[in-house]
Amino acid sequence: MLDKILFLLCLASALADERCMPAGRDLMLLMLQYVWNENEMFLFRASLAFAMRNHMNGQQFEVSNIIVCNETMRVSFWFIVTSPLDTSQLIDQENVEAAIRQSRNRINSAFLLTDKTLEFVDILPTLATLYTHPTPPWLIVFGVVMGAVSAGIIIMLVSSVVQKKRKPQDEDDDEETRVKTVENGDAHDGIHNMSFSEDERFTKM
């Protein structure tokens, strides 16, 4: 009896090892930048089981259904998923991929990692698009600046028109006063002696 079990076990493990070869299609590689130990591995297997349960409704995947092999010093390894109903049957790659893609966020969060640090080879992450604003923000700033500048121009133009309207009135006053001074000035008109005038010939900067 014992021999049989051992054999089976051996067979099972031999089977497991065979299926877990890199050449097989049903395997995936995983690399992390992370502090890794046995507990983390358990968490990984548990989260994968969770992902499989989510994707294939009804089937109760257990941690034992996720088989890991070929671990290296670098945190990367291969894994395969077996069906809970029949441990000799593997879940095919498309299903596993879809399951992971669906729950990628949850798996990342379990490890507090991102798509960049937790990589499933050959599974492209579904990237989050940047938030697209209803009104592009640059248009808002543009509107503010344009409004301010236009207001400035209108003020300038209006003030120059107003100034021009005021000018004729001032000019009339000036004309009268100038006429008066000229009349007075005529009486004292003479020859202007240049020798006593101070010539500042150049302005200082």
Place this chain on the structure above:
Amino acid sequence: MEKDARPNWDSPMQFVLACVSYAVGLGNVWRFPYLCQMHGGGGFLIPYFIMLLVEGVPLFYMELAIGQKMRLGSIGAWTAISPYLGGVGLASVVTSLYLCLYYNIINAWSFWYLFHSFQSVLPWAVCPINANRTAPIEECERASPTQYFFYRETLNISSTIEENGGIHTGQALCFLLTWVITYLCVVRGVQSTGKVVYFTATFPYVVLFIYLIRGFTLHGAVNGVKYMFTPKMNQLANPTTWINAATQIFFSLGLGFGSLIAFSSYNQYNNNFERQAITVSLINSGTSIFASIVTFAIYGFKATINYENCLERTRILLLNTFNLAEDTINMDNVFEWIEKLNATYAEQFNEIANDTGNCDLEKELATAVEGPGLAFIVYSEAITNMPLSQLWSVLYFVMLLLLGVGSMLGNITAIITPLQDFKAASLFLAGLVCLFCLLLGLGFTTTSGNYWFTIFNDYGATFSLLFIVLIEVITVSYIYGIKRFEKDIEDMLGHRPNWYWKIMWVAISPLLLIVLFVFYIVNYIMGGTPTYQAWDKEEGKSVLTEYPVFGQVFIALLLVSSVSCVPLTALYVFCRKRKHGKAHKQQHALNAVSA
């Protein structure tokens, strides 16, 4: 009371600031650092200063003297100096017009980047995601986020100059805004310009100073500054170094556009422009050096970041390929590990050999860029790596704006002042000029607009200016006469110009200009078909392309149209004088007969 009294600057300080604001422009920021890097770092300062003394200051002085004496814009001033050479003024106006057409598009880009800085993530920091949400957009992947943002989202550039699309609405809006601002600054002539230049001349220095402090506290900035200032003296033996120094001084001071004549025509008659000329020229050169220190600090930072990113990528690649533990390789021993792994696992290493071992700090520093590429691609990339990048981005693009608007004011004034002298002026002359330039300039906001911009930038004002200033110097020294010019200066300043100035005007500067002129022509002919950098969408980089025939014809038209003003005007005046002369003779004969 004089109704048409010429408006004046409120104070000589306004005039100096206006000249500084005009001369200190984008070229100080994006051309001088490039030249410094190309021609031996600190050693380039030697030819630069020699050219400043020999060519820059004397010609600057001369233009200020002409404007202040004649108290007219460039057309009126040159007609007054010599009726046959009024065409020089006209050529200046035409060249200024070409510049005004294309220069404001740079300000439009600055506005575009400025407005886009008000977001939590700078749009040129990350690549946008494609429609499938699986990866970033391909063009962005192949190029870089900053290049993608500039070429695709800002310009929406086509692949060659022949292909044309529609107008980029966002660009057109920003372009409209820049013209509205330009109009606002010149609407009241020197009254408004004089107030604006207080800000446009001084604030860029504030920003440069802030960036200097920020730059030097960045990681790796010292690498860049060291790289720039280590002089490579062997470059001094290269004649191109001296030619480039002369050309840079020449264009940096903005000679030949007629702006200096226009500005100084609003001066008091006895203003001491000699001191001002020296001051402004020195400030301009000082700013170039200051800006290049800042630029190289930023370069050093960017190069160091890129280098360290490259090392990090190599490290991850090695770790993944050879399945090593996480902390076996760190940043310091990447290169050791490369050698070790190459020795022990040669086959496996060969597969990834292309991606490793090409991290080189020297190479990163040596990538020199000039022009809009430096300002909008390289700098914005560096800004994304700084903490609080939105603040730095806003500061930087405001500085670019002020530098650009300050130079624009000079060039617009160079067009408006001569036209106002003709009394053909209406109240709306400034508005009409701005509207005209706006409408024509909208062509630069189309998808192939950047290529047309390059044509204008490279050929619109370079050759013509050399020609104009050469004619100017020869006219003043020989046709008008250096003695008359001396007397005019004495009249204004109270003393005659030094023997130094006279030697420069009569002999050295014309000689130097002729050398530059000949060199330019030879370069143009020897260069073969003119080429430009076209953006290849598939490859994600610029490709050298030849101009099509219509492009070359247009270049020729640009060059000929401004230069030909001089001989054509001379011919016109000659013909008119002959006609008048004949009419006079006939009148004389009649008088003689009747008497």
